[in-house]
Amino acid sequence: MTEREPFRVQIKVRHYELDTLGHLNHAVYHSYAEVARLELFEQAGGLKAFAKDRVASVLLESHISFRRELRAGDVVEVTCDTKFGTGKTFKMDSNIYKLDGTLSAEITCTIGLMDLDKRKLVADPHGRFVSAGLDLKLMSTSE
Template sequence: MTDREPFRTRIKVRHYELDTLGHLNHAVYHSYGEVARLELLEAAGALHGMGKVASVLLETNVVFRRELRAGDVVDVTCDVKFGSGKTFKMDSNIIKLDGTLAAEIACTLGLMDLEIRKLVADPRAAFEAAGADLKVLSTSE
């Protein structure tokens, strides 16, 4: 277990993101997760410079814990967990500034070779070979 905190980015809930009930639309939670994933990849040096390889989202699941309303400011964390095989996990939490957990997002991703349109065999090794900072990507590194 590590004492390091996962990567986080701050987002303000905007009025146009609300549903008819006045809280954040369910689909926007997924968008917030995507913002955190892209910000994490950029911070780790893995958004550019991966050559003909790109991350691809294979599965995503959101557990809604507390509502978010216009003007709320949240931190969205993102942390990679590598295992064996072609896929890896990215977990995010959406946390209000008072510490309240608003949502949990669990994603499965892979790295796709854009020439042959197949997942690479070892995504951790591909990130490492591209010079990505694995300690930024994952608190497990």
């Protein structure tokens, strides 16, 4: 049995995203992970399904480890893999790779699903994903 690959998107580093040293600005790495998360949610069917139920994902915590610099013109692949546990939160991990396979950054985010009317996190996010009909095999390599 082969291990499944996580979801991935390609992004080109743009000149206006650089800092004064000519590296990709630290905050943009987080933006790239957000692009991957939103693309994954959309392709898995979550954005429309959750909007109908007045539920939305909310970023609670983000941690990044910078490994190698990125510069203008670099094209990167950003992965995203969902890890469910118990409780009201789950993790979404992203890695940013140069096309030659060099790991540029590792990002781990803690996410919750918020009831937009009560402004509270909902219990059992995995169950909410299942009941909303999301493609969990696309979202998580452990499903």
